[in-house]
Amino acid sequence: MKPLPKHARAVIIGGGVAGASVAYHLAKLGWQDVVLLERKKLIRGTTWHAAGLIGQLRATANITRLAKYSAELYQNLEAETGVATGLRQTGSITLALSEARKEEIYRQASMARVFGVPIEEISVDEVKARYPHLNTDGVMGAVYLPTDGQGDPANIALAMAKGAR
Ligand SMILES: Cc1cc2nc3c(=O)[nH]c(=O)nc-3n(C[C@H](O)[C@H](O)[C@H](O)COP(=O)(O)OP(=O)(O)OC[C@H]3O[C@@H](n4cnc5c(N)ncnc54)[C@H](O)[C@@H]3O)c2cc1C
Secondary structure (H helix, E strand, C coil): CCCCCCCCCEEEECCCHHHHHHHHHHHHCCCCCEEEECCCCCCCCHHHHCCCEECCCCCCHHHHHHHHHHHHHHHHHHHHHCCCCCCECCCEEEEECCHHHHHHHHHHHHHHHHCCCCCEEECHHHHHHHCCCCCCCCCCEEEEECCCEECCHHHHHHHHHHHHC
16 A cells, blocks of 8 residues: 555545445545545446436436436546446336326426436337336336446446546
């Protein structure tokens, strides 16, 4: 391990995806005097266990904006850092099995649209066409987000740590 500096403009505690992202964004802003402290190994916390789903259908305006920003950031991260992020833009489908849930996902879809997230309300037939293996009994509504996807959370964090360096 490198000897720790006596002073730093920012000290980040925890080398998961959140800490790596803070370091990456501070570096983008031109901060060079940043230290990230990790008690074990980078990305061996919760980030190691994540499924890596990248979804933009969210309950609040700020989280929607943040999710959209993340999905866009990850698209260029591999080219920028040379670390494979495993990103696959598969799209996602969210189903509603009750009227209340349908109202909720349609409301979230309206909010996503306000922030420019591509999203479509789709019929049960369109759900079946996109994913034929799904049992659609009782489905009352659905939304499709073509720019959702899945990535490798550990490598996304490592890419941001490398980008920060
Ligand atoms: C099974 C599972 C599936 C998931 N699937 C998804 C998903 O599909 N999509 C999604 O967006 N999210 C998912 N998540 C959530 C996601 O994994 C977490 O929100 C995210 O990884 C949290 O990152 P973090 O950096 O805050 O925490 P962590 O990755 O846990 O990082 C914290 C780091 O801090 C270190 N640390 C703690 N205390 C100290 C200390 N005192 N000094 C130094 N270091 C310290 C730890 O060792 C650790 O490395 C999933 C989570 C789990 C468990």
